[in-house]
Ligand SMILES: Cc1cc2nc3c(=O)[nH]c(=O)nc-3n(C[C@H](O)[C@H](O)[C@H](O)COP(=O)(O)OP(=O)(O)OC[C@H]3O[C@@H](n4cnc5c(N)ncnc54)[C@H](O)[C@@H]3O)c2cc1C
């Protein structure tokens with residue numbers, strides 16, 4: 001069932017460790033158009049390892065576009081040339097025989113490179129830990145049908161909650177802003193009745209940590225939305241900005 | 257030798273858990289912070305356990321090899337989660353969910369555990385809703401349900417096709433809240449490589465820091481493993497790339513019994529292999545079989561395109577063999593039938609795939625209806641294969657998906673090693689020989705939110721385990737063994753790559769310990785696995801060092817456990833001279849190909865004790881069915 005193979009030249013970013021200087025290395029490959037981009041990297045690694053050379057380090061897990069682990073900049077675009085997919089969902093048939101492809105890690109001050117194509121995205125979790133939750137303990141919660149939630153509201157909340165935490169939005173943004181990621185979480189809770197009690201405290205806490213971690217500010221270029229594999233909408237950013245303003249007023253009122 | 261005591265509480269099945277909760281010992285609130293608990297894994301089971309234990313006031317250390325708790329494999333579950341809410345007024349109840357699960361498991365699960373699972377299922381939904389999980393709702397704003405295989409009621413809750421993601425993000429948000437409060441400390445990018453057992457009880461773990469290569473020691477009053485299943489022993493499965501058996505396997509080698517290792521589930525509707533470079537298999541929803549017809553050519557090695565094969569030269573083998581269930585025959589039966597026709601050489605162009613054809617349905621209902629029903633699945637198919645399933649039939653093939661077996665646990669979810677608890681897919685407890693759809697998510701969250709918070713307290717207050725510091729010589733001994741193992745792996749410097757050898761192991765497992773097994777094949781598999789293992793230790797190459805990020809080394813460490821686990825799976829399958837659920841021995845079938853279960857001789861859990869290289873002792877836990885009478889499954 002195998003189709004004719006593609007001959008490709010890959011320029012892949014190699015960097016030994018966080019502190020060392022990286023550079024591109026060239027690899028010539030023959031690959032089946034049915035293989036995924038990451039399977040092509042697996043094959044290169046298999047060849048390197050057989051020669052006793054270190055594998056190109058990159059991360060992935062589910063390979064179905066849901067865990068958010070993978071993330072490469074391919075020909076300058078986070079997650080590659082196709083819209084609304086993660087790197088692991090990209091297949092080689094989208095490239096032409098003889099093409100040269102450039103592969104880099106996500107680049108952002110808040111996402112330092114660990115090795116080759118691996119980066120440290122732990123900043124995202126620090127933001128979530130600051131308030132990305134509803135404060136309920138296990139047990140003692142009311143029946144699931146106690147509070148009806150309009151279908152369209154539940155659906156909007158689900159749209160926001162679909163974020164996979166991959167960081168492509170940050171990598172796509174010239175300011176390395178994390179606004180799309182943070183606003184997706186803030187919106188999910190802001191839309192649902194369960195999120196109301198902490199709505200304004202939450203947004204303040206999360207934005208504070210986001211700023212402290214060195215993510216840039218948002219200048220409305222919408223590059224984030226264009227590269228987001230889950231199509232998270234920038235309307236979430238507008239919603240978060242609104243809530244943030246309200247928070248300033250409300251949380252002051254409480255203090256007074 | 258340890259005696260197997262399942263610790264099932266006395267009394268009527270519907271009162272066991274209630275009574276047990278009352279009878280268990282409690283830890284005084286002020287004392288809880290004096291207890292350290294290690295939880296390995298941040299999937300549904302681990303994240304919910306760590307969060308709940310943290311909320312109670314225990315000092316929790318939570319470990320994962322991922323870069324974030326949210327990446328655990330649970331995130332990929334699609335279909336949904338069962339709960340006997342009976343919101344649809346269609347006759348669901350705790351007892352019905354219990355009944356369906358015991359029957360679905362082909363009468364190889366422990367009744368008491370399954371009943372508890374059904375009891376707490378409803379609390380899970382309430383908990384998740386309160387956390388802000390955006391479940392699907394109907395127009396009145398109430399929770400929506402869908403139906404799933406093995407049940408006649410509609411009890412599956414879902415969040416689009418991303419139920420696992422939303423439940424996990426909910427559990428991880430609870431975990432993050434405890435991290436913020438300081439009751440849980442998260443240790444990311446740490447792979448547990450051993451447990452430390454002192455005076456017979458679990459006292460801690462040894463992990464490798466995947467960034468620095470450092471071997472680190474952690475101690476606690478109790479250790480919880482929630483490290484998922486072992487389908488990746490087959491190399492190709494629907495599991496995430498990094499799922500592995502190392503945590504449970506190393507615990508097994510330190511004394512924990514491994515139960516029913518041969519009970520594995522093969523899912524019938526996955527995308528077929530595209531070539532040798534294939535790294536994993538993708539699940540396609542089973543719902544497709546509602547409108548798709550499964551067929552292959554009647555001829556061997558037929559190289560024609562599907563649309564060129566005339567109707568009378570096609571074999572709709574499921575419809576032929578199972579006239580009343582047809583294309584909707586259960587998972588195990590459909591999977592086996594597909595493998596059979598492909599083994600005969602009648603798969604798609606002689607390869608390993610069968611057609612799932614929608615042309616009849618499109619002609620009957622129109623493309624629009626099919627689009628409404630399966631539009632997103634057709635899109636996924638096209639993204640991956642580059643083919644348009646509206647025009648030519650889909651190709652599918654079965655793939656390893658879930659492992660029912662796992663470490664043996666008692667009713668309290670504690671293994672035979674005191675202080676070592678096992679939750680989620682990593683244990684063997686609730687699904688018997690076959691798991692029903694949408695029940696794994698339920699079990700993981702039941703274990704983590706609603707069982708371990710109680711049974712952990714009982715252990716700590718009852719057994720009063722002492723805390724052993726990591727400067728105890730046993731910790732150093734185990735850490736040194738782990739270091740030696742790493743050095744040994746790096747020193748082999750042979751020729752074959754880790755993946756190359758893993759793929760070969762996968763082929764052995766798939767053909768001989770896969771969905772249809774027989775004595776001859778199993779015996780051959782054991783020999784072949786041993787030979788391959790010997791070759792690995794002589795001829796593998798693992799470039800790079802141990803003091804740095806080294807993904808090749810990580811994969812090699814996991815593979816060495818698969819050799820041993822793979823062998824035990826074959827040993828277990830060989831010992832079980834019957835067919836039940838996901839375990840099909842070709843010698844034990846009725847004339848029509850149905851599985852022949854042997855309740856008189858095999859109504860037990862096989863719990864294997866590690867007894868040195870290639871040696872195991874079998875302990876049997878007899879299963880008694882007081883409430884659900886064992887009967888033959890038939891799908892004619
Ligand atoms: C494609 C797919 C779809 C599915 N769909 C459904 C569905 O619709 N409904 C359903 O009920 N079930 C479904 N399942 C099954 C279900 O997803 C899993 O059984 C379940 O999520 C397992 O949860 P867990 O918490 O036990 O383990 P996992 O989610 O696998 O988590 C394991 C955790 O342990 C950690 N870990 C493992 N080993 C180590 C180690 N040595 N050191 C440190 N950390 C370690 C991992 O990092 C991870 O955090 C599906 C499975 C697949 C593959």
Ligand code: SF4
Nearest residue numbers: 163164166167169228
């Ligand atoms: S918002 Fe989109 S791009 Fe950003 S982390 Fe979430 S899924 Fe990734």
Ligand code: FES
Nearest residue numbers: 061063068070088
């Ligand atoms: S590997 Fe999980 S999203 Fe790509």
